[in-house]
Amino acid sequence: MSNYKCTCKVAEEHKLVCCCVCKKSFKIECVGLSTAEARKIHAGDGLTWSCNNCRKLGNDINSLKAVIISLQEQISTFQSAVTPSRLTELMSIEKSVYEFEERQKRANNLMVFGIKEGENLVKKEQTEKDVIFLKNMFSTVGVSVCENEISPMRCGKYDQGASLCRPVKVKLSSPDVVKKLVYDSRKLRDNEDFKNIRISTDRTPMQLELYREVKTELASRLDSGETNLTIKYIRGVPIVVMKNQPEN
Incomplete structure (x- = not known):
C-alpha cells in the first residue's frame, strides 16, 4: 500500500505496530507485516518500523541533504578555483559586457546642449518648439530629417528657477547619422542661431x-x-x- 490509512479498532495489542516516527499505531495486516515480524518489533531489541508516509518524508529529507552537500562541494570548488586575481578578471569581463550593451543601446542617440527652454510652456509646446529648432539645426549641418522623425526628450528635472536649458536627447535613424552630425557640428559655429549649441553622442x-x-x-x-x-x-x-x- 502506498499510504497507510488504517482505521481498524483492534483490541489485541500484539496485532498492532507503532511507527517509531509519528507514533501512530497500525494493524499489522493493513501494513503488510507478519505476526513474527511484529513480535520482533515488540521485543524492543533495536528493530524499529516506520510507516510509509514517514519513510517517504525521510527519503525526501535525505535527498535534500544530498543536494545541500553537493552545492556545498560546488561552492568550495568555485572558491578554491576563483583566486582574487581571477575574480578581478571576471568582474572586468562583466563590466566590459555591460559597457558594450550600454553603448549599443545609446548608439542612435544624439545629445544636444544649449537649446534654451521657453518659460511657462507645457511639455507639448516645448517639444514642438524643440522639433523646429532641431530640424533647422540638422539642415545647417547638412542632414535632412523629417519633423515626424524627430522625437526630442529633455533630460533632467524641470526647474523654473534654473537656467532652463536642459540637454535634449534625440533618437535618430542610425549611428551613422549621429556620427555625421557630431563630426560636422563645427558648421554650427558660423551660424548666429546655433553658435552656442554643442552636440555629442549619448555617452555612458x-x-x-x-x-x-x-x-x-x-x-x-x-x-x-x-x-x-x-x-x-x-x-x-x-x-x-x-x-x-x-x-x-
Whole structure:
C-alpha cells in the first residue's frame, strides 16, 4: 500500500505496530507485516518500523541533504578555483559586457546642449518648439530629417528657477547619422542661431568619466606651459593631441 490509512479498532495489542516516527499505531495486516515480524518489533531489541508516509518524508529529507552537500562541494570548488586575481578578471569581463550593451543601446542617440527652454510652456509646446529648432539645426549641418522623425526628450528635472536649458536627447535613424552630425557640428559655429549649441553622442557613465580624466590632463598640461593642445576622439577614444593632428 502506498499510504497507510488504517482505521481498524483492534483490541489485541500484539496485532498492532507503532511507527517509531509519528507514533501512530497500525494493524499489522493493513501494513503488510507478519505476526513474527511484529513480535520482533515488540521485543524492543533495536528493530524499529516506520510507516510509509514517514519513510517517504525521510527519503525526501535525505535527498535534500544530498543536494545541500553537493552545492556545498560546488561552492568550495568555485572558491578554491576563483583566486582574487581571477575574480578581478571576471568582474572586468562583466563590466566590459555591460559597457558594450550600454553603448549599443545609446548608439542612435544624439545629445544636444544649449537649446534654451521657453518659460511657462507645457511639455507639448516645448517639444514642438524643440522639433523646429532641431530640424533647422540638422539642415545647417547638412542632414535632412523629417519633423515626424524627430522625437526630442529633455533630460533632467524641470526647474523654473534654473537656467532652463536642459540637454535634449534625440533618437535618430542610425549611428551613422549621429556620427555625421557630431563630426560636422563645427558648421554650427558660423551660424548666429546655433553658435552656442554643442552636440555629442549619448555617452555612458564610463565614457563621461574617461572624458573628465582626459579634460583634467589637458588642463594640467596647459598649466605646465604646453600650447596648441586639444581633445580629439581617435577611434572613439578621447585623447589630448596637437590641434593640427588629423581626427580619425
